[in-house]
Amino acid sequence: MKLLLVEDESKLIGALSHILKKNGYSVDTAMDGETGIEMAATGFYDIIILDRMLPRRSGLSVLKELRSLGLNTPVLILTAKDSSKDRVEGLDAGADDYVVKPFSTEELLARLRALTRRKNKDFIGDTLCAAGLTLNPLRGEVIKGDCTIHLSVKESLLLDLLMRNLGQVITKERILEKVWGYNSDTDIASVDLYIHYLRKKLNIKNIVTVRGVGYYLQEVGDVP
Ligand code: CA
Numbered sequence: 001m002k003l004l005l006v007e008d009e010s011k012l013i014g015a016l017s018h019i020l021k022k023n024g025y026s027v028d029t030a031m032d033g034e035t036g037i038e039m040a041a042t043g044f045y046d047i048i049i050l051d052r053m054l055p056r057r058s059g060l061s062v063l064k065e066l067r068s069l070g071l072n073t074p075v076l077i078l079t080a081k082d083s084s085k086d087r088v089e090g091l092d093a094g095a096d097d098y099v100v101k102p103f104s105t106e107e108l109l110a111r112l113r114a115l116t117r118r119k120n121k122d123f124i125g126d127t128l129c130a131a132g133l134t135l136n137p138l139r140g141e142v143i144k145g146d147c148t149i150h151l152s153v154k155e156s157l158l159l160d161l162l163m164r165n166l167g168q169v170i171t172k173e174r175i176l177e178k179v180w181g182y183n184s185d186t187d188i189a190s191v192d193l194y195i196h197y198l199r200k201k202l203n204i205k206n207i208v209t210v211r212g213v214g215y216y217l218q219e220v221g222d223v224p
Contacts (some may be wrong), residue, residue: 006040006054048075128160130164
């Protein structure tokens with residue numbers, strides 16, 4: 001697993017590289033934003049850890065540029081800030097996850113594992129399998145255990161979005177845009193309502209609320 005670490009604090013680089021290498025990652029480092037873009041844009045890496053505060057170019061601006069280049073490598077943001085505004089900014093810029101400094105190495109490793117699992121998640125034909133559910137989006141059918149549950153079009157689109165982004169927080173704004181469309185005059189409260197419908201219909205507890213931000217679907221058996 002090839003990992004790019006974009007971080008400017010040499011102490012943290014040393015400590016992280018050591019732990020990451022011990023856990024089977026091959027680690028390259030970029031110490032400023034410009035170098036980070038150059039290295040990441042090669043597409044050589046399986047996963048990127050990106051600090052928010054960097055010299056020459058901020059982490060968010062690096063991320064936006066990489067996404068605008070079409071790079072879809074999973075990116076985990078390291079941030080010293082923990083307001084929901086900062087989290088939303090990071091996720092909207094295309095981050096897959098974020099860790100707030102100071103963090104435990106166990107937390108970081110767990111999040112990296114989740115990101116790589118997600119990347120390797122496969123689609124079987126036209127159905128989607130995640131978190132103990134099998135969704136056929138075209139038919140609007142979910143198989144859970146030996147039950148088949150029928151969903152409305154919006155419910156099916158919403159679940160599809162959650163399953164494709166397993167373990168990844170999706171902002172309510174993004175859900176609204178993906179499920180109801182850009183120009184919809186639907187209120188953001190509909191997102192909460194449809195999450196409620198899904199939880200009830202599927203009788204599941206692993207659609208997790210991130211207060212003030214959005215929702216994510218948790219893999220069955222993952223410890224929060
Ligand atoms: Ca920094």
